[in-house]
Amino acid sequence: MKIAKGAVVFKLGKPLYGAESLAAGALALGTRAQVFVGETKTAFSVEIAPAAPLPPADMMALGGEFLNEALNHEYRQRVIKSNAPLTQAVLSPLFAKGFPAVPADPLEELEPTVKADRARDVEELLSQARGMK
DSSP states (O other): OEEETTEEEEEEETTTOOHHHHHHHHHHHGGGEEEEEEEOSSEEEEEEEESSOOOHHHHHHHHHHHHHHHHHHHHHHHHHHHTHHHHHHHHHHHHHHOOOOOOOOHHHHHOHHHHHHHHHHHHHHHHHHHHTO
């Protein structure tokens, strides 16, 4: 990892990191920095440009935070994949049984507008979540 032209620059090997992991690392930085990724057959080149000028130590910290989140994401995905047979064995019987109905909310039954307001709020949150993709 090095600092060049006001940005942190480094290369990552493809066998260890995937594009999805790099996206997770970029999301971890949020609006504090822009992340630019280039790709060859064997590696990714990453450039992290902070939104505001930072001292070198803080720029290296941004790079470290990016790498930490990218590696954590890659590890989580590998753990999920390796545990898929166990997860399926445990969850399949639960899903096969189904789930009991949720009891009605007394507040919604007493005041019908509460139910309508909640449904509208849930739909608004779902539409915001769909827009984040």
